[in-house]
Amino acid sequence: MFRLDEKTAVVTGGGSGIGKAVAQVFAAQGAFVHIVDLSVANATACLHELQQNGGKGMAHTCDVSDQQQVNVLFAKIGKLDILVNNAGIAHVGNVENTGEADFDRVFNVNVKGVYNCLHAAVPLMKQNGGGAILNLSSIAAVTGIADRFAYSMSKGAVHAMSLSVARDYIKDHIRSNTISPARVHTPFVDGFITKNYPGREAEMFDKLSKSQPIGRMGTVDEVAKLILYLCSDEAAFITGNDYSIDGGFIKLNN
Known part of the structure; x- marks a missing residue:
């Protein structure tokens, strides 16, 4: 179950944390994994570790907030079956002490970065006859968390974009889902x-x-295994959904 043989996957922010765990589990299940990260050192180190365990892939450095860089990268990759939009940054602050520069920085990476990758990936998936997209949202998108104004905004946008893609491309056999982790140790x-x-x-x-x-x-491996399921053929009936992986944060915190 959950094999990804002959599938090509892109994992943004794939050089560390959740992204690295996703890249490794995808490779272990047979996918060719394109590890995309702002840090060439992190991407290369992840690829080396992946290859030592018998996996296949390539390492790429890319600023996902730069559409030209993203377009060049995805054109180079060509065939695409799976996209995991994991790259993101955090910010601490409420609406009063979140400056415009900080707001723009969070938006450019967490929102525009996801848009840029979706914009580049969807045409490739259409050409390929379909695909699976997994976007990293957060519990912050659906519940109030103190001093996370800009971050919550960005993850709410990710959730909405994912739903739009699920609706617009369902007839193209492109599935789009999100997961919403609580705190994960990375x-x-x-x-x-x-x-x-x-x-x-x-x-x-x-x-x-x-x-x-x-x-x-949570652990990065726990999150990666949920992502593996949602991107596998076993989840072919699932699209337009969000899955909380939160240790009970949303439903059990009263």
């Missing part, structure tokens, strides 16, 4: 805590872990 989270809560790292890690009713953060 190097990104560790860096985020260090940057925003200096001297309080252990306290904040514990607090963020316990904000999930299950009592811990």
Whole structure:
């Protein structure tokens, strides 16, 4: 089950964290994986690790917020069966202390970056007779989280874009879904805590872990396996949906 033999996948933000875990599990299931990351070092390291485990792929450096870069990359890739829009950035702030530059930066990566990849990928999938798209949203898209104004905005937009693509291209056999993780333990989270809560790292890690009713953060492997299912042929009847992977955050936090 869940084999991806002879399928070509693109994973943005694929050099670390959730994206890296997705690239690895896709390769293990037989896909040829294009690892796309702003960091050439991260993308290359992920590819090397993937190849050591018998996987196949290529590493690419690309700024997903730059449409020209994205168009050139996807034209080079050509055939495409699966797109995972994982690249994204975070921001701490409410509407009053979120500056225009910060708002634009979050929008350009998290919203325009997803749009750029969808814009480039959908024509390739149409030519290929269909495909599967998985966009990374967040619990922040559907529930209020303090001091995440710009980030929540961006993930709400991702959710809406994913629904539009699911509706517009259902007859082209293109499926589009989102997942909405709560806190997942990644190097990104560790860096985020260090940057925003200096001297309080252990306290904040514990607090963020316990904000999930299950009592811990998720793991990148848990998220990657859900993404694998939704992008596999076993999920062929699923489109236009969002799946929370949140340790009970949305339904059990009262």
